[in-house]
Each structure stands twice: as structure tokens, then as C-alpha cells.
Amino acid sequence: MPRPRGFDADAALDAIKATFWTYGYEGTSIQRLEDATGLKKQSLYRLYGDKRGMYLAALKAYDEHENAAAIDTLTAEGSARDRLKRLFTSLIDDADPRGCLMCNAGTDQAALDDGSGAAVRAMLSRLRQAFEAALGALDDYRQDDRLRAGKAAALVASYIGLRVLIKAGEPADRLHALVADIMKSL
Amino acid sequence: MPRPRGFDADAALDAIKATFWTYGYEGTSIQRLEDATGLKKQSLYRLYGDKRGMYLAALKAYDEHENAAAIDTLTAEGSARDRLKRLFTSLIDDADPRGCLMCNAGTDQAALDDGSGAAVRAMLSRLRQAFEAALGALDDYRQDDRLRAGKAAALVASYIGLRVLIKAGEPADRLHALVADIMKSL
């Protein structure tokens, strides 16, 4: 019955995600989303209800794509140490000036909006569990659950801190020294 | 010659800082700053020129008060390990839901505004040097400059990550386990 939509909803969501990623929640106007997606605001409101819905959809897409890619790196082939090092190093090498949308949402919206806060915590939890799983392949951590949980949480903190430092424009050599320290502390 | 001002400019700046701290740059309207300070916008514009000037003044005040307090903790009495542990633990115990204004500015504005980016980098640099100085009291790090620099950068990343996790509402026991891992890795 319905008239088919004349645009690619997935591509639109990608554009929405990229816009919130760059400008943050408050820094993103509906006009900006219209420009980024090429859609009229009416189509955006029909798809997502309101601006908050657009943001939550962007967070979900980020979790399913960018966050999932990071987790994939942690569960890929090679030794656990190599996978961890590859994850952290790749963040520096292809430095994204927008930072990490999950981290941005954590500082930006998590404390002001329950929905965003819950979404951020869910993403953080997924990432932490991936770190825990990778640590499970290392002798020192396989046996001791508490040790592994603490290290996994610390790796999440380092991950967030690294991405914020990248966004803040810290020089790459300092960041590589930082990663070297993380690897040494495993 | 001039008529004396009828308000406390320092108190006004504190209120401005608190408002940006809670709501971020874009989330803070001039109206909100008027309400927080009790001043009319004309007085605000006379003091700071424009909204960006108000934000940069808030960052400076944060550096001079909150950031300086953290650095003081790192240079207080007691062993270096105790000082480091006290700093991280205190962040968890008196969890500030607004997070860290330096960290917030880093994800919020550093990539979009040169002035904010430079201010954030300067604050990060001060904090990193304080970590380096504290590490200088530990035998393992006193000798090796590269080792110390890497660890100091890693501690900054952990500091940022911890504050973001606190703001995101992570449970305190997990955060204490995180700090235990940091201390173990020294």
C-alpha cells in the first residue's frame, strides 16, 4: 500500500551519525541534518520522532558499526597482545578528529539524558567484555577473575582517554609512548 | 572615575564555569548564564566580549582552581604512590556528575575551536607534568626518561577515562577495581 520512499534510509542514518559525531548533540541543528542527509525535516521527523530519537539512532548505528569494528579487532586472529596493540595503534594512525561518538556522548549527554546515558553504558559494557575476553587468552589473567575485570575496566579507561587525547590534538609520538606503556603494563 | 560595579566578578565567573561545566558550550545559552550569575547579559558581554570569551574564561578558572587542586594532590605530602592513589580514589568518592570540564571541553570544543583546543592542551600538559614529577619519586621511573614520559601520558589517559566513566554512571566498585589495576601497573 505505501508509497516507497525515495531515499536510502541507511545512508541517511550514516549522515546523521557523522553530523552528531562532529558537532555533538546541541551543536547539531535539524537544518544541519537536512543538509547532511539531503532530506527534508519532515522525513527526518517521520523516521525518528524527534531530535533525541535521531541522536539515539545515531548512537545505535555507531555501536553496530564503529564500536563493533573495534570489538572485531579484539577478537580477530593473532595473539591477544597483538590484537590489543593493533587496536590502540590504529586509533592513533588513522586519527579521527571527531574522536569517538560513544566517548563524546558520555561527556556530552550521558549525565543530562537517561536514554543517552543508558546507551553509552551499554556500549561501554560491550567494549569492556571484549577486553575481558581478549585478556582471557593471557596466562596472567585467565585464572584471576578480579584481576581480569580490573584490567579490562582500566583498558576501557585508557581507550577513552586515548581517544580524547587524539581529539584534543596531542602529538602522535606521545600517544605511541602511551600505548607502549599500556602494553608494558599487561 | 568609574562607577563601581555592583556585583562580585569572581562569583560570577564561578557561576559561569559551573554552567558550562554542566551543560557544555552549545548547551549553555546566554539566558542560562544570566540566571546563574544574576547578571544582565549586557554586563556579561562587557566583561567577556562574547560567549566564546565567557567559555575561555571558564576554562581558565577551571585550570586555576579545580585542575590546580588535582595537581596539588600530586605534590602533597606522603609517598608518591599514596598521592597517586589518593587522587584517583577521591575522583570516585566525591563523584562529580558534571565530570571534568577539561575533559568535556576536549570532546566538546577542542576540535571545533582553536582557542579551546589550545587551552585544553595547556591544561593537559600541566597535568601530565605533575604526573611526571610524582613518578620521579619512584625508583623504577627516576632513571628512565622515556619510561617516565610514557607512564605519565598513560596516567593522563587513565585520568580522563576514569572521569568520563564516572560521568557516564559506571558503578563505583568497578571503578575502584580500575584504580587498583592502575596502581598495580606502576
Added chain:
DNA sequence: TTAATTACGGACTATTCGGTAACAAATATG
């Protein structure tokens, strides 16, 4: 073919945005 349903685009709303102009009150210096 008709009816139901959805997509679309433009116009419109009321409010808020950051920022400015104008002016009277207050004060210290000449």
C-alpha cells in the same frame, strides 16, 4: 478503478538564539 496509505515539500508556528543600541543612575576626578 477506487480507496487507503504513505512520502514528500513548502509554509508556518512560537520561541530562543547571540549580540547590540540607547539611556539613566552613580561615581571619582578636575
Added chain:
DNA sequence: CATATTTGTTACCGAATAGTCCGTAATTAA
């Protein structure tokens, strides 16, 4: 006292804000 200067206050500006309404086009099921 007079004058220069800064204060606080009100009013105002055009632009942008999030969100809605409504008429029209397109499509499929009956």
C-alpha cells in the same frame, strides 16, 4: 560643581531554533 566614565537596565535586532500542519504526489491492495 562640572564632566568624563562606567555602571545596570530596557528594548530591540535579525537569524536560527525545534517542531507542526497541510496539500499533493505516488503507490498498492481490494
